[in-house]
Amino acid sequence: MLITEPILLLDKEKCLRNIKFMAEKAVRHNLIFRPHLKTPQSAEIAKWYKEFGVTKITVSSLKMAEYFASDGWTINWEDITIAFPVNILQTDRINKLASKINLNILIACEDVMETLNKEITSKVNFFIKIDTGYHRSGIELKNIEEIESILKKADKSKLIFKGFLAHSGHSYNAKSLEEIQAIHNYSLDVMRELKSTYLDDYPDLITTIGDTPSCSLMENFEGIDEIRPGNFIFYDLAQWKIGSCSLDKIAVAMSCPVISKNKERQEILVHGGGIHFAKDVSSLEDGTPYYGLVVNLSDKFNTGWEIPESKSYVRSLCQEHGVIKASDELYSKVKIGDRIGILPIHSCMTADCMKKYYTLAEEEINMLKY
Amino acid sequence: MLITEPILLLDKEKCLRNIKFMAEKAVRHNLIFRPHLKTPQSAEIAKWYKEFGVTKITVSSLKMAEYFASDGWTINWEDITIAFPVNILQTDRINKLASKINLNILIACEDVMETLNKEITSKVNFFIKIDTGYHRSGIELKNIEEIESILKKADKSKLIFKGFLAHSGHSYNAKSLEEIQAIHNYSLDVMRELKSTYLDDYPDLITTIGDTPSCSLMENFEGIDEIRPGNFIFYDLAQWKIGSCSLDKIAVAMSCPVISKNKERQEILVHGGGIHFAKDVSSLEDGTPYYGLVVNLSDKFNTGWEIPESKSYVRSLCQEHGVIKASDELYSKVKIGDRIGILPIHSCMTADCMKKYYTLAEEEINMLKY
Numbered sequence: 001m002l003i004t005e006p007i008l009l010l011d012k013e014k015c016l017r018n019i020k021f022m023a024e025k026a027v028r029h030n031l032i033f034r035p036h037l038k039t040p041q042s043a044e045i046a047k048w049y050k051e052f053g054v055t056k057i058t059v060s061s062l063k064m065a066e067y068f069a070s071d072g073w074t075i076n077w078e079d080i081t082i083a084f085p086v087n088i089l090q091t092d093r094i095n096k097l098a099s100k101i102n103l104n105i106l107i108a109c110e111d112v113m114e115t116l117n118k119e120i121t122s123k124v125n126f127f128i129k130i131d132t133g134y135h136r137s138g139i140e141l142k143n144i145e146e147i148e149s150i151l152k153k154a155d156k157s158k159l160i161f162k163g164f165l166a167h168s169g170h171s172y173n174a175k176s177l178e179e180i181q182a183i184h185n186y187s188l189d190v191m192r193e194l195k196s197t198y199l200d201d202y203p204d205l206i207t208t209i210g211d212t213p214s215c216s217l218m219e220n221f222e223g224i225d226e227i228r229p230g231n232f233i234f235y236d237l238a239q240w241k242i243g244s245c246s247l248d249k250i251a252v253a254m255s256c257p258v259i260s261k262n263k264e265r266q267e268i269l270v271h272g273g274g275i276h277f278a279k280d281v282s283s284l285e286d287g288t289p290y291y292g293l294v295v296n297l298s299d300k301f302n303t304g305w306e307i308p309e310s311k312s313y314v315r316s317l318c319q320e321h322g323v324i325k326a327s328d329e330l331y332s333k334v335k336i337g338d339r340i341g342i343l344p345i346h347s348c349m350t351a352d353c354m355k356k357y358y359t360l361a362e363e364e365i366n367m368l369k370y
Numbered sequence: 371m372l373i374t375e376p377i378l379l380l381d382k383e384k385c386l387r388n389i390k391f392m393a394e395k396a397v398r399h400n401l402i403f404r405p406h407l408k409t410p411q412s413a414e415i416a417k418w419y420k421e422f423g424v425t426k427i428t429v430s431s432l433k434m435a436e437y438f439a440s441d442g443w444t445i446n447w448e449d450i451t452i453a454f455p456v457n458i459l460q461t462d463r464i465n466k467l468a469s470k471i472n473l474n475i476l477i478a479c480e481d482v483m484e485t486l487n488k489e490i491t492s493k494v495n496f497f498i499k500i501d502t503g504y505h506r507s508g509i510e511l512k513n514i515e516e517i518e519s520i521l522k523k524a525d526k527s528k529l530i531f532k533g534f535l536a537h538s539g540h541s542y543n544a545k546s547l548e549e550i551q552a553i554h555n556y557s558l559d560v561m562r563e564l565k566s567t568y569l570d571d572y573p574d575l576i577t578t579i580g581d582t583p584s585c586s587l588m589e590n591f592e593g594i595d596e597i598r599p600g601n602f603i604f605y606d607l608a609q610w611k612i613g614s615c616s617l618d619k620i621a622v623a624m625s626c627p628v629i630s631k632n633k634e635r636q637e638i639l640v641h642g643g644g645i646h647f648a649k650d651v652s653s654l655e656d657g658t659p660y661y662g663l664v665v666n667l668s669d670k671f672n673t674g675w676e677i678p679e680s681k682s683y684v685r686s687l688c689q690e691h692g693v694i695k696a697s698d699e700l701y702s703k704v705k706i707g708d709r710i711g712i713l714p715i716h717s718c719m720t721a722d723c724m725k726k727y728y729t730l731a732e733e734e735i736n737m738l739k740y
Contacts, residue, residue, distance in 0.1 A: 004459035088707045089374035109630040260479040279649040337458045352645045
């Protein structure tokens with residue numbers, strides 16, 4: 001295979017191990033496992049989850065729900081949750097999709113109810129978005145009267161209440177396991193409280209949480225019925241930094257052609273920039289910002305990559321350029337025209353930029369195109 | 371036009387004014403104007419430059435050169451410069467393209483010469499990349515023997531020396547006009563020095579520089595033959611921050627649907643995240659990081675947007691979510707289901723994410739698809 005441009009490598013075995021780990025954890029804790037497919041965004045990869053018993057999925061947009069529900073794909077999901085608060089401009093498309101599949105939408109505030117009651121004509125399930133401290137969207141427990149009001153208004157509509165959905169996205173910024181634990185515990189407290197308040201009136205309601213750090217690291221899910229992690233299938237350096245995974249679990253790596261070398265600065269220029277990696281940044285132990293970590297690509301394509309002893313990292317990204325601060329070992333070994341493997345900071349964003357994967361078996365895997 | 375998702379608006383009149391400004395400046399200083407099309411990445415928009423006499427263009431990848439050179443487009447450029455150091459894995463495609471158009475490639479180090487001499491079989495012009503302090507790629511003046519060596523090796527090949535190319539990208543991080551001036555002056559000094567050294571042997575050589583801050587703000591181009599700015603056609607908040615443009619020159623704005631509102635935090639959630647804006651970040655006057663500035667979209671689509679008195683800004687971006695810190699005025703005015711206009715931090719990256727523009731005349735303009 002002659003590839004002359006930056007590509008995104010995908011180690012299927014690692015993905016399968018990551019899915020297996022999470023699927024088994026869900027079984028162990030008696031949880032519904034509804035993976036978030038905003039990470040791989042691929043109907044092909046979606047099939048891999050099925051092997052581990054997954055029948056329900058999460059997506060982050062109506063477009064993505066339409067893609068995974070499309071007749072063109074051989075996958076028929078039991079139901080799909082759009083874990084992004086409903087966009088009231090899209091009620092027509094929601095009706096259309098909900099007439100074909102079991103669709104769950106997300107309601108994050110009471111103000112959308114009037115439009116939904118008027119315009120939703122298909123049977124649609126909904127979750128109420130609960131803000132457990134991330135403060136991006138949703139209703140805090142202290143504003144329980146807004147929840148009451150949503151439920152009351154939904155009573156006269158086609159909308160069927162399915163439960164409470166939270167995403168403690170602030171766990172991605174946690175500095176320690178204790179901090180993740182504290183975030184997770186608060187989330188459990190809130191969801192238990194809501195469940196005990198509403199279970200009598202809605203005996204089928206479920207509670208669902210989603211962040212990869214909590215789902216990866218925690219072992220107490222009391223009061224939770226469902227988990228929706230997404231990133232865990234690939235993991236990445238951001239997850240590694242907060243302890244959600246080891247480096248050898250990261251299942252995607254950019255492969256970038258070496259363009260030039262600078263001896264004085266011991267730097268390597270690769271083709272691979274912000275339009276390939278996305279611009280997510282993390283920091284090394286000493287606080288230096290960085291955009292990716294170099295791995296050793298095997299000579300044989302199908303054997304993947306290995307973590308080197310001495311660290312080399314991407315120090316800057318422009319539109320098409322990546323500049324690598326190279327270890328002595330990397331600098332002396334690499335030649336112009338070689339390819340360098342680089343683990344991404346945020347795999348969801350990198351995958352979204354690249355729009356295509358190459359497995360180690362040299363198969364191309366396509367993603368949703370926008 | 372019913373659009374329910376985030377889109378990128380483009381004010382053609384502002385683009386034309388920005389192009390006119392730069393084209394007239396080039397004439398005034400007797401400079402070749404070779405705009406960098408990595409910003410718009412669109413054959414349709416490329417035609418707009420032609421109205422101002424542009425016949426030569428810059429691109430940032432071989433793929434982009436192939437796109438703009440494609441027979442399918444009605445534009446035939448006099449020549450195309452790929453202002454990204456040559457990737458020696460792509461010599462076959464370079465030969466193919468160079469057999470059809472006048473192609474200029476960029477050489478950033480001597481180590482590529484052996485491969486190029488062996489594998490370049492079409493007539494190809496080349497620039498030598500000079501590092502004027504950005505330290506991304508290229509050769510510093512103190513290493514002039516590497517330039518000598520490249521020229522000597524090229525003598526026996528199909529490669530034709532065209533001149534010296536610099537990009538003082540560190541001007542994008544300048545904190546003051548004086549700093550941009552200093553960066554620009556150093557760049558002029560280096561290029562003049564090289565010109566005086568090599569003009570006798572290569573009487574047709576030209577010197578070319580490219581950064582938008584210098585091209586926008588400076589008035590001395592002594593010793594420079596060509597400018598290659600790209601970003602100036604759209605400008606953005608990063609350029610505004612360093613003084614390259616006023617806010618009313620920014621020619622693109624995201625238009626994002628309002629999803630929910632939070633009264634306590636006076637925040638507005640929009641559909642529009644990192645996969646739409648890219649994750650480039652800037653900072654407000656008090657140092658607060660931000661990802662975009664809200665503008666008032668006119669009720670009538672075709673009249674564009676206006677800069678409000680009171681500032682509202684994007685405080686965070688996730689994959690699909692944008693969270694806006696709203697002014698009192700914005701918060702009280704905006705309703706769920708409205709659209710909010712947002713100027714981007716880095717327009718090149720936002721355009722690359724969006725892959726399509728909507729002009730104020732409601733025309734869709736497509737971009738290069740990867």
